[in-house]
Amino acid sequence: MDKLIITVAITGAEVTKEQNPNLPVTPEEIAEEAYRCYLAGASMVHLHVRDKDGKPTQDKEIFKRTMELIRERCNIIIQVSTGGAVGMTKEERIQPVYLRPEMATLTTGTVNFGEDVFYNPPEYIEHFAVEMVKMGVKPEIEVFEVGMIENAQRLVKRGILKNPLHYDFVMGVPGGIPGTVKNLLHLVESLPPNSTWSVAGIGRTELPLATASIILGGHVRVGFEDNIYYKKGVLAESNAQLVERVVRIARELDREVATPDEARKILGLI
Numbered sequence: 001m002d003k004l005i006i007t008v009a010i011t012g013a014e015v016t017k018e019q020n021p022n023l024p025v026t027p028e029e030i031a032e033e034a035y036r037c038y039l040a041g042a043s044m045v046h047l048h049v050r051d052k053d054g055k056p057t058q059d060k061e062i063f064k065r066t067m068e069l070i071r072e073r074c075n076i077i078i079q080v081s082t083g084g085a086v087g088m089t090k091e092e093r094i095q096p097v098y099l100r101p102e103m104a105t106l107t108t109g110t111v112n113f114g115e116d117v118f119y120n121p122p123e124y125i126e127h128f129a130v131e132m133v134k135m136g137v138k139p140e141i142e143v144f145e146v147g148m149i150e151n152a153q154r155l156v157k158r159g160i161l162k163n164p165l166h167y168d169f170v171m172g173v174p175g176g177i178p179g180t181v182k183n184l185l186h187l188v189e190s191l192p193p194n195s196t197w198s199v200a201g202i203g204r205t206e207l208p209l210a211t212a213s214i215i216l217g218g219h220v221r222v223g224f225e226d227n228i229y230y231k232k233g234v235l236a237e238s239n240a241q242l243v244e245r246v247v248r249i250a251r252e253l254d255r256e257v258a259t260p261d262e263a264r265k266i267l268g269l270i
């Protein structure tokens, strides 16, 4: 098995400081948290940013500042979000890709998202994929439903993307695929050969799905974007605390944890 890539999704677009006061929102807070997660064993950060009022934004300048602050501190892989927040236009969402981060997310289908709709029609998907290729940015295919794997493969058949792709299964979103191990197995079995994959379990599904992924040879995403609790009724103190727990479980299961450069090799970034 490859070494384990731990991605940390430290801020997201939906969580507020009211829900967890430890949520990092300013560029400085986000960079410090990314650094603490790197020290704890994360090799990739999934990045969202907020404006001065703490609202989600895809503002290129705020992304730029945050990325600079992270890079001053460590060599963690930076993966920007093109999902942003529900309701954002495709022009807003694509902005951070033009900063040429190493990776960016690419959700290959529309999905209900709680009471909202996370809108990803074919036109958006193609536009994001084409721009990522132009900028030399590797996509991480965000899969909220099994059909999204096939949608990504359609981009490969049309010559826009190349296999092997890296996938992230976002499981347990109300409106998307439920976060069960049975569903995880189905997703993994639906992948083309040589794909790499990770799991982001939402809420209480984070820990069991992370553990299953470590056993199955996948990779893991944790963080406040997906889950603000350490355990039932107990808020997490930091994103690093969630990373540290994954590292402990991986060690117990005899799976080594990848450094950022080892993760780059596994993902074909270098």
Ligand code: KMH
Residues within 6 Å of the ligand: 012, 013, 014, 081, 082, 083, 084, 085, 086, 105, 106, 107, 113, 118, 142
């Ligand atoms: N905030 C969600 C609507 C991504 O980062 O690419 C979308 C999201 C996915 O977070």
Ligand code: ZN
Residues within 6 Å of the ligand: 009, 012, 013, 046, 048, 081, 083, 084, 225
């Ligand atoms: Zn995200």
